[in-house]
Structures are given as C-alpha cells and as structure tokens.
Amino acid sequence: MPKARKEQVSLSDTPYYHCISRCVRRAFLCGEDVVSGRSFEHRRQWVEDYLLKLAGIFSIDVCAYAVMSNHTHLVLHVDQQQALSWSMDEVLQRWHSLHKGTLLAQRYLNPELRSELDAVQLQAVSDTAEIYRQRLYDLSWFMRHLNEHIAREANKEDQCTGRFWEGRFKSQALLDEAALAACMAYVDLNPIRAKIADKPETSAHTSVKIRIKQANQAKQPTALYPFVGNPRSNMPNGLPFELKDYLALVDLTGRSIRKDKCGFISASDSPILERLNIDQSSWLALTTGLEQQFGGVVGSSASMVLYKSEHNQQRLHGMGAAKRLLNSA
Known part of the structure; x- marks a missing residue:
C-alpha cells in the first residue's frame, strides 16, 4: 500500500526530491503515435514552459528535469525558509x-x-x-498544478475526458549530496539512455541542455536552481557543486552510456566523484538505474539508516544498493 505523501516528504530530512509522473494512455504525452501518425512533440514545450513558470511562483526550485515520451522526471528543491519570509x-x-x-x-x-x-x-x-x-512550498501542490494543467491541455487537444496521468506522482527523497548528484545526472541523461539523443547538449527539453547553452555564455539560467560551488562557510543558496565539474561529469557519463558498455571515467576529470568518494563503476550503475535501485529515499547507507530510525520504519527498499553503490559516500 502506498505511503501517504506527508510520510514521503520530510523537509527536516532533506529539501531535495526526485519526482516522476507517468502517462496512462497509449497515445503518448509527447512523441509520435505510431498507430495514428499524430505527433505530440509540441507538448514537451507545454511541460517545460509551465514547469518553469510554476518555479517562479512557488518556493520550489527546479534543479533538473527531462520531458520524455510518456513520463517526466524532475529534481526539485523545496525552499521553506523563503516562503516563510514572504x-x-x-x-x-x-x-x-x-x-x-x-x-x-x-x-x-x-x-x-x-x-x-x-x-x-x-x-x-x-x-x-x-x-x-x-x-506554495508544498511538493504535492506544485505537482498537482503542473500535472492538472498538462492534463487539461491534452484533453482539450484530444477532444476527450478522463484520466491522463497514471496516478499520483512518485517521489524519492534525496538524503545527501551523493544522492543529489547521481539523481540529477540520472535525470539529465534520460534521453541518452533512451537513445533519442547522442549527447547532453542535443537532449531537447532537459535542464542540462539549457545549462550548457547558458554556460557557453558564462551564465547560469535564471529559471533553474544555480550551482554555487563546493560547501563552505557563508554559502549562498544553490547546488553544492561546481557547474563545470557537473557538466563535465554528465558529458563523460553520457558517452559511456551511449556506447552500451561500462566506459571509463577518469578520476582526474570528475572532481565531484572524488569529493563524494564514489567509484566509477558505482557512478555508472547509479546513473543508469537509480529508480530501480532505490525506493522512496536515496542516499548512503548511513543516511538511510538514520532516516529509517527517525521515521520508525522497519525496512527501506534500496538499502542493499546504498551499501553497494554509495557506502563510501
């Protein structure tokens, strides 16, 4: 039986969450329907535009996203303190x-x-x-606005009624920096894993494409949660990584995934992995199967044990993966 949303979202544990919504219909959310021949590619832009609009209204930041043929992936940051200051x-x-x-x-x-x-x-x-x-800082209300808007627009275009999404969105709490980095890369590399893009900068309707485009102009996109560098005193709000390190890591990981084999990522080119102490084979396993490896929470074994204790849970799906892939993080 699914857990209540309030039991899955705990801002005292982490402000970062991976949210997935899947379409219920054979006729895709986006992409081309091979039966009717109709193209729904334009709907990707609906999702992207409304997602970033909501981020400007809610006290919820978009860290990463990918709009796929029949589902969406989001990595969101809930900024409760900002909402309380309004x-x-x-x-x-x-x-x-x-x-x-x-x-x-x-x-x-x-x-x-x-x-x-x-x-x-x-x-x-x-x-x-x-x-x-x-x-305005509630993850469920944010996802409700996004999904209801897209469902209404799709129903209007299809001239039909009824459920558009499979059900409520799935969420995974990202308990530590290692989980956050792995999940963002997992989301940004979705089109490459699905073989609909060859490299990150050509992955349409993803956060990484926007970040690369802006990085070429020495900027960061204002609509996305910024990278602010490694943790330090008086650290501004933002992602605790260097942008250049993250983009280099995503690019190298994408090349490895695209070749359909476990590629080699040089440690000298991946300072994020050095700081988080994740070995190369574990990183590739995380960025190709994070949803399958973990359940409602993602993190190192220490983070997950603490979460399990504080929430009085007997077991957590993914503990084995945490020990195998993130135990040293």
Whole structure:
C-alpha cells in the first residue's frame, strides 16, 4: 500500500526530491503515435514552459528535469525558509497569479478597497494567506498544478475526458549530496539512455541542455536552481557543486552510456566523484538505474539508516544498493 505523501516528504530530512509522473494512455504525452501518425512533440514545450513558470511562483526550485515520451522526471528543491519570509501581500499575489482566491483576499489586494475591511475581515485574509503560504512550498501542490494543467491541455487537444496521468506522482527523497548528484545526472541523461539523443547538449527539453547553452555564455539560467560551488562557510543558496565539474561529469557519463558498455571515467576529470568518494563503476550503475535501485529515499547507507530510525520504519527498499553503490559516500 502506498505511503501517504506527508510520510514521503520530510523537509527536516532533506529539501531535495526526485519526482516522476507517468502517462496512462497509449497515445503518448509527447512523441509520435505510431498507430495514428499524430505527433505530440509540441507538448514537451507545454511541460517545460509551465514547469518553469510554476518555479517562479512557488518556493520550489527546479534543479533538473527531462520531458520524455510518456513520463517526466524532475529534481526539485523545496525552499521553506523563503516562503516563510514572504509578506502576506507577496503570498497573496503569488497565489492569485494562479487562482482567483477568496473575495476578501481580492478586496485586500485592491488599494481602493483594502481600507474598507474591518479587523475580523483582515484576520480572515491573514488566515487564508497562511494556508496559501504552506501550499506554495508544498511538493504535492506544485505537482498537482503542473500535472492538472498538462492534463487539461491534452484533453482539450484530444477532444476527450478522463484520466491522463497514471496516478499520483512518485517521489524519492534525496538524503545527501551523493544522492543529489547521481539523481540529477540520472535525470539529465534520460534521453541518452533512451537513445533519442547522442549527447547532453542535443537532449531537447532537459535542464542540462539549457545549462550548457547558458554556460557557453558564462551564465547560469535564471529559471533553474544555480550551482554555487563546493560547501563552505557563508554559502549562498544553490547546488553544492561546481557547474563545470557537473557538466563535465554528465558529458563523460553520457558517452559511456551511449556506447552500451561500462566506459571509463577518469578520476582526474570528475572532481565531484572524488569529493563524494564514489567509484566509477558505482557512478555508472547509479546513473543508469537509480529508480530501480532505490525506493522512496536515496542516499548512503548511513543516511538511510538514520532516516529509517527517525521515521520508525522497519525496512527501506534500496538499502542493499546504498551499501553497494554509495557506502563510501
């Protein structure tokens, strides 16, 4: 029986999560239907555009993503502290960019009508804003907005009704830096594993393609969670790796996967692996089978044992993989 979402998402353990949504229909989310001959490639852009739009509204950052033929992969960072720092006005404005909200909240945001609200009404607006604030850093609400929007657009285009997604999205908690790095690479390399792209810079509708394009201009994409370098004191918010190291590692890993054999990654070219203490064969195993190797949480054996103890769980799927692949991380 699936665990309740609140039991799978624990911000006290980690703000990073791998989310997967799969399409229920034979007619793909994207790609070409070999039976009808219709192409749904344009839907990839729907997903990409709305995903990045939501990231600008919610207090949830996009670390990595890949839009595949019948499923999507996302690596998300939940920034609870940012949401808690927002003023009531900002919370309401963000929520109202997606929904009409309550009548009182609409009146509050209208400078000409705000002064007419009494103390009881202002308190009601404040209470409502706190509900919206919690939703704006809630992973389930983020995924609900994304998937419902795509389902409505697809149903409209297909002139039909009914379920579009297989069910609720699957999530994996990424407990440590090793799990985060492996999962991001796993997501960014999805098109290469599926043999629909030859190299990361040609992997359409992936985060790595955007990052490479911006890196060529010595920039980082503003819509994605930035790389801020190795952990240090007074570290800014962002991914705890060097961008150049990550891109080099993804490129080398992609070449190994594309050759359909266990390729060699030089340790001198992969400082992320050096810092995380992951050997080359383990890295390739992680970046080709992370979903199969792990269940709801991904991390080193020490991280998973701590998680299991704190959540009073008897067993965790993937403990063997953690010991085999990430035990030294």
